Amino acid sequence: MTEHIDKHRILHLMEHWIEHNESHLKSFNEWSRKIGEAGYEEAAAKILEAAGKMEECNQKLQQAKDSI
Template sequence: MKGSDLLTENIDKHRIHHLMEHWIEHNESHVKSFNEWGRKIGEAGYAEVAEKILEAAQKMEECTQKLQQAKDIL
């Protein structure tokens, strides 16, 4: 068996679905934290830093949407 076969032999719909669920949940946790900390950091006077953190939260939400779309295709 080739090395690449070893990497793909355990990939099935169930495993992919499980990974997608995990990644989505993980991203949602980060979004919540980024938004909370972005607000706090902004209130502490670091507006520019807060803006970037909130932008990161938005990008993470976009990432989560793509993962959800991929999961829906399954």
Template sequence: MIEHWIEHNESHIESFREWAQKAKKDGFLDASEEILEAASKIEESNKHLNKAKEGLFHK
């Protein structure tokens, strides 16, 4: 299940970055930065999920 969550998050990260670029292009700089920050938080979440996944195989 963890692998599914990681892959799902990756698709969101990609989408967020695309929308951040669109927002920036349209002059919504603050919104663009916030969307990029959200993508960064999801990347951080995936780091924790990967650690959890690794822990499942070390018992």
């Protein structure tokens, strides 16, 4: 049996995911700076790379949200 999925529930869930990711993005950027300043440039760069992937994820989530 398939659960009925309400449009408003889907939109709310996607908005939650986007906001949650934004919180992580802020943290990633702050910590990347601190880690880089501590001399771990490669790790800092990888964290920034991860942040970029999360931004891409948010773009896709926003596109999905906009399509509903």
